[in-house]
Amino acid sequence: MEILIEGVSKQFEGFAALKPLDLAIPSGQLVALLGPSGSGKTTLLRLIAGLLPVDAGQVLFGGRDATRLSLRQRKVGFVFQHYALFPHMSVFENIAFGLRVRPRAQRPKEAEITAKVDRLLSLVQLAALRDRLPAQLSGGQRQRVALARAMAIDPTVLLLDEPFGALDAKVRFELRQWLRTIHDETGFTTIFVTHDQEEALDLADRVVVMNEGRIEQDGSPDSVYSTPASAFVFDFLGRSNQIFGEVSDGVFRAPGLANAIAVNDCRAGPASLFTRPHDIALASMGSGLRAKVAAVHRLAGRVSLDVTIEGQDRSLLVDVPGHGVARPPARGEQVGLELRQYRIFAMPPL
Ligand code: ATP
Numbered sequence: 001m002e003i004l005i006e007g008v009s010k011q012f013e014g015f016a017a018l019k020p021l022d023l024a025i026p027s028g029q030l031v032a033l034l035g036p037s038g039s040g041k042t043t044l045l046r047l048i049a050g051l052l053p054v055d056a057g058q059v060l061f062g063g064r065d066a067t068r069l070s071l072r073q074r075k076v077g078f079v080f081q082h083y084a085l086f087p088h089m090s091v092f093e094n095i096a097f098g099l100r101v102r103p104r105a106q107r108p109k110e111a112e113i114t115a116k117v118d119r120l121l122s123l124v125q126l127a128a129l130r131d132r133l134p135a136q137l138s139g140g141q142r143q144r145v146a147l148a149r150a151m152a153i154d155p156t157v158l159l160l161d162e163p164f165g166a167l168d169a170k171v172r173f174e175l176r177q178w179l180r181t182i183h184d185e186t187g188f189t190t191i192f193v194t195h196d197q198e199e200a201l202d203l204a205d206r207v208v209v210m211n212e213g214r215i216e217q218d219g220s221p222d223s224v225y226s227t228p229a230s231a232f233v234f235d236f237l238g239r240s241n242q243i244f245g246e247v248s249d250g251v252f253r254a255p256g257l258a259n260a261i262a263v264n265d266c267r268a269g270p271a272s273l274f275t276r277p278h279d280i281a282l283a284s285m286g287s288g289l290r291a292k293v294a295a296v297h298r299l300a301g302r303v304s305l306d307v308t309i310e311g312q313d314r315s316l317l318v319d320v321p322g323h324g325v326a327r328p329p330a331r332g333e334q335v336g337l338e339l340r341q342y343r344i345f346a347m348p349p350l
Helices: 041-049 091-100 110-123 139-152 169-186 197-203 221-226 231-236
Strands: 003-012 015-025 030-034 056-061 076-079 157-161 189-194 206-211 214-219 241-248 251-253 269-275 280-283 289-299 302-308 316-321 334-339 343-346
Touching: 003 041, 015 041, 015 214, 030 041, 030 197, 041 076, 041 157, 041 189, 076 139, 091 110, 091 139, 110 139, 110 169, 139 157, 139 169, 169 197, 189 197, 197 221, 206 221, 206 231, 214 221, 214 231, 231 269, 231 343, 241 316, 280 316, 289 316, 302 334
Parallel strands: 030 189, 030 206, 076 157, 157 189
Antiparallel strands: 003 015, 003 056, 206 214, 241 251, 241 269, 269 343, 280 334, 289 302, 289 334, 302 316
């Protein structure tokens, strides 16, 4: 089911939680709405679901106007962060619920319900637990039941609001691999909300980065990560370093930077260079950046340096490949750094 969002906006008591925005999601795509707390992700998801009325704009499902339809009329499968299972019903009955409450004429026969729920139970790998109550399940198992329940109604789309938010890191990781597999097997158009950039980049076909009620960038995980469209996106997606400077006469200059860097798409004035720790390499002194090692961190398979740069308020993080570095620079040592990848954005210092 293709979803089109056209000029949709939402205010709460005069506060613009969502500024007018457009989004087109082709059928079968797995999309992440990613952004910091308060950026409007859940509001957008709820507007798509029909759980909230829009102030303006249209939501189209498969080319048809669904703006005034309820969640049930849109046939949306919705998974909440906190399970929302019926505590007194077994796993089986929780999954069967959406089928049993259909009007009599549309309700499948008992044998069909059983066959369908059993199929879903094996899809979410919970067949052995079909008679348990939610209280007798782990958090990850409960979320798998919630997903099976959302899929039982043959939804037009699956919408998931921070589905793994309440789980610990290891379970989150396992469940996201599993959700990807389920998505590939079932092919539902799926939109999930997350504030975890790693989860979004790892799982989704497409990442919609949100900030202050707007879409900052929308693209494949690779494109938003490697060509961020704004300083916000660069900073939000993964670890980043910022070097403050200025653009004038088509070049960027900054304290600590030996040579000016030519820029062609950045207006004159205060600007910042953004670079990731793994895109900085140790180099001979004199080229690139002149820095001083403030701390050396040894993590599994990797050495990271905290370096300070004269004239820059913020220190930089630099990854040094762990293997083969017989002797990484020591604390207090002066080093040269080469910037292998970076982006420069016009902006005042944060
Ligand atoms: P989080 O990751 O914290 O859930 P989010 O990106 O999903 O954040 P939303 O829940 O969409 O953000 O909220 C966007 C903004 O709208 C926030 O500033 C929030 O306080 C506000 N907001 C959301 N729902 C309501 C409401 N029912 N009444 C008033 N303000 C609301």
